[in-house]
Amino acid sequence: MSGLFFDTLEIRSADQRDASLSQALPAGVARATRAPAYAALLAGVDPAGVTDRAALAALPVTRKSELIRLQAEDPPLGGLYGTPFADMARIFASPGPIHEAQADGADPWRFARALHASGLRRGMLLHNCFAYHFTPAGMMLELGARALGCPVFPAGPGNTESQARAAAHLKPGCYSGTPDFLKAILETGDALGLDLTSLRFGHVTGGAYLPALRGFYADRGMTVLQSYGTADLGLIAYETTAREGLVCDEGVLVEIVRPGTGDPLPDGEVGEVLVTLLDAPDPMIRFATGDLSAVLPGGSPCGRTNRRIKGWMGRADQAAKVRGMFVRPEQVAEVMRSHPGLGRARLVIGSAEGRDTMLLRVETPVRDAALVDSLSRAIQGVMRLRGDVELLEPGALPNDGKVIEDTRSP
Numbered sequence: 424m425s426g427l428f429f430d431t432l433e434i435r436s437a438d439q440r441d442a443s444l445s446q447a448l449p450a451g452v453a454r455a456t457r458a459p460a461y462a463a464l465l466a467g468v469d470p471a472g473v474t475d476r477a478a479l480a481a482l483p484v485t486r487k488s489e490l491i492r493l494q495a496e497d498p499p500l501g502g503l504y505g506t507p508f509a510d511m512a513r514i515f516a517s518p519g520p521i522h523e524a525q526a527d528g529a530d531p532w533r534f535a536r537a538l539h540a541s542g543l544r545r546g547m548l549l550h551n552c553f554a555y556h557f558t559p560a561g562m563m564l565e566l567g568a569r570a571l572g573c574p575v576f577p578a579g580p581g582n583t584e585s586q587a588r589a590a591a592h593l594k595p596g597c598y599s600g601t602p603d604f605l606k607a608i609l610e611t612g613d614a615l616g617l618d619l620t621s622l623r624f625g626h627v628t629g630g631a632y633l634p635a636l637r638g639f640y641a642d643r644g645m646t647v648l649q650s651y652g653t654a655d656l657g658l659i660a661y662e663t664t665a666r667e668g669l670v671c672d673e674g675v676l677v678e679i680v681r682p683g684t685g686d687p688l689p690d691g692e693v694g695e696v697l698v699t700l701l702d703a704p705d706p707m708i709r710f711a712t713g714d715l716s717a718v719l720p721g722g723s724p725c726g727r728t729n730r731r732i733k734g735w736m737g738r739a740d741q742a743a744k745v746r747g748m749f750v751r752p753e754q755v756a757e758v759m760r761s762h763p764g765l766g767r768a769r770l771v772i773g774s775a776e777g778r779d780t781m782l783l784r785v786e787t788p789v790r791d792a793a794l795v796d797s798l799s800r801a802i803q804g805v806m807r808l809r810g811d812v813e814l815l816e817p818g819a820l821p822n823d824g825k826v827i828e829d830t831r832s833p
Contacts, residue, residue, distance in 0.1 A: 429539040432673040433727045440729070444676065445474040447701040452482075455706040457505030460493050465708070476687070479699060479709065480678065484685040486711045490655070491519045500524060504705045515559040517654045523559060526704045532559070532657030533674045534567025537650040540663045540670075542624035543597045545572035550590055550622070552578045552600030552608075553629070559654050560629065564599040573597075580604065583611045591617035597624040598647075602632040605647065606639055628652060651735060653712060656698050660732050665724040668731035674702050677732060678709070679718055682739040682826045683752025684760075685709060690718040693824030695739035696732070713740045715824040741827040743772050745779045750806050752826040758783070758801045762794070767820045770810070772829045779831070781810035786817045 428434055435443070452470035455461040464483055473479055493501030499514070504524050513525040525531055543549060549568040555561035555577060565575045576593055578586055580600070586608045598605045605625050612619040625640065625647035632649045640647040648662040651669055659677065660669035671677045678697040679688050688694040696714045700706040715738065719731040742751045755770050766786030773780045783802060787794070795812045802810040 427726065429536045430673075433536075433670075433729065435728055437728070441475070444476075444701070448473050448475070448479060448676070448699075451699065451701050451703070451706040452708060454505060454704070455708050458705060459502035460497075461503070461505075461708065476676070476678070479676065480685065480687050482685075482709055484680075484697060484709045484711050485707060487519070487521065487655070487713060490521050494520075494522060506704050513559070513562065515562075515654065516557050517559075521655070523654050524705070525559060525562065528704075530566050530570035531703075532563040532566065532652070533672055534563050534650070534652070534658050535570040536567075536672060537652075537658050537661035538564070538567050538571060538573075538597070538599070538626050540661050541597065541626040541648040542646050543568060543571055543573055543626070547573050547596035547624075548593060549573050549575045550578055550586075550593070550595035550598045551575050552580055552586065552598065552604055554580055563652070563657060564626070568599075583607050584615070587612040587615060587617055587619065590619050590622060594621035596621060597626065598622055599626045601630040602627040602636055602647075602649065603630060606636060609643070626650065649734075651714075651732075656700060656707060656710060656712075659696070659698055659712075660734075662734075663723060663725040663727060667724060668719040669734050670723055670725075670727045670731050671729045673729060675699065676701055677718075677730060679716060679732070681756060682715070682741065682824060683754070683756040686756075690720055691822070693717045693736060693822050695824070711739075713738055715739050717822075717824075736824060739824065739826075741825065741829075743827055743829045745772055745781060745806075745808055748806070748808060750781070750808065750827065754805050755783070755826050757805050758798065759785075761801050762798060766817050767822075769820050769825060770827045772827065772831060774831045781806075781808060782813055783810055784813045784815055784820060786815050786820055788817060790814060 449470045452473045456465055499522055511524045512527045515523045551564050553560035553564055568575050609619055623645055627647060628650045650661040652658045658672045659675055660671045662669050676699040679694040680686055680697055681688055682695045693715055696712045696716050697709045699708050715736040716732040719733060722728050723731055742749050755768055759765060759768050768785045771782045798812045
């Protein structure tokens with residue numbers, strides 16, 4: 424499909440997307456169970472019954488720490504893939520360490536859709552400044568561009584002057600790389616008197632894309648948009664020319680859950696991003712990214728109809744050490760689950776007279792000393808530490824996804 428949209432999937436109605444989801448979810452869960460690790464994790468689950476978001480939310484969460492453990496215990500890939508090792512195209516290594524396998528296929532990480540939204544079109548040269556060694560970022564963008572019918576200059580990171588000279592000679596139409604490296608290339612080109620006006624588009628990820636940087640590119644007449652993805656999952660969501668949040672990729676289902684749990688939050692609430700791959704040879708099921716975001720209401724002004732998220736809003740893995748012991752969001756969630764009907768909660772860690780302190784702040788319309796006492800006992804039972812409790816009016820805590828706030832000086 425030419426023009427604004429990559430394909431008709433981007434402009435489906437809600438009913439069409441739900442109907443597709445009811446088929447993709449059971450098939451994805453069934454494919455996942457071909458992998459030994461998922462067969463064990465999903466033992467007793469009937470894939471045919473996982474047909475909507477509510478059924479998916481009943482399945483266990485897959486966490487990055489589990490990937491590290493599984494691969495350490497069962498090298499090289501931890502039983503996470505159903506595809507035979509010999510049939511995989513490439514193997515990568517990311518910090519952790521975690522090793523990721525690339526399936527064969529034209530665009531296994533689905534970045535063609537995001538590059539198209541940024542302005543890349545058939546025949547346009549992509550100047551790709553992501554690394555090609557160890558981690559998959561370079562290949563993610565390259566294969567996405569090739570799926571669009573675009574040649575790629577595999578520039579990789581670094582060597583700013585060489586990058587600028589190559590771009591002046593090759594006349595690429597689009598850059599891909601981190602948000603700030605494009606600025607460095609352009610400024611170097613300016614200093615050398617090079618003509619880099621062929622670079623009209625950019626697709627950035629892997630770093631903060633701040634307003635000042637957006638303004639720099641806009642002043643040069645460039646369209647530079649961002650995406651959000653991971654080495655484990657590929658593309659999760661991408662920015663469009665509407666510049667109002669990130670539209671979720673058509674190949675994933677995104678959930679926003681309370682940090683430390685698998686419990687979905689209402690739209691607008693900040694929580695941890697969970698992603699399920701819908702149409703992959705080796706699906707991930709409810710993979711916890713460790714990132715915070717929130718679902719934006721309504722559809723995008725660009726006309727794409729899938730859900731939108733605000734983008735990266737911080738990290739959900741907010742563990743902190745108190746009096747020699749780690750406290751984690753999962754423990755806060757366990758305390759709250761033992762007291763249904765309460766609102767948001769935040770464990771504030773501080774220091775007084777050289778000693779660590781903990782204060783659990785909880786939203787509730789109830790003002791009850793018995794509730795305070797019960798929550799205090801639950802804190803000690805779950806965390807093995809004493810903590811105070813403060814009851815707040817509903818809505819008193821910020822909607823920022825923060826479950827543990829460490830106020831101690833570094």
